[in-house]
Amino acid sequence: MILSIGVCLMAYRLGFGNISNPGAGLIPFGVAALLCLMSIGLWLRSLLEVTRGYQERRVFKGIRWGRVVLVLCTLVGYGIAFNFLGFHICTFLLMILLLGVAGRLKWWLTITISLVTVFCSYLIFEAWLGCPFPKGPFGI
16 A cells, blocks of 8 residues: 555656656556555455454465466567567467466357457457557468
8 A cells, every 4th residue: 555655746746747648656556546546445355354353274275286377378478479470469369378278268268259359359459549569470
């Protein structure tokens, strides 16, 4: 919580800008403020647990470490292959691996969600906002 308040103060010094020309401190301030609010929520929750009678819980009980490693390796692979394969192919493969392998959804649903994700990200980032993303070897 203290760290997020400090980041908020530093972001304030950078300036927020205005609605048509956002400043450098706008996004860091928003992220730090959100982190501060979540920290306050966790602090209040732990305070309530202490007043009601604390029951010790194992923090990492029931975690499937294989899936955690798979997701981390998938994200690293996405970062490595992003410039070579391009945004669309990499994002499609990322969603296939995350939803199909790690999430264990049905394959028809995995492919549908992956295609919709790539299409929506294209519409938002390239068509609407004009962000240039790397093209793959096939010009996609």
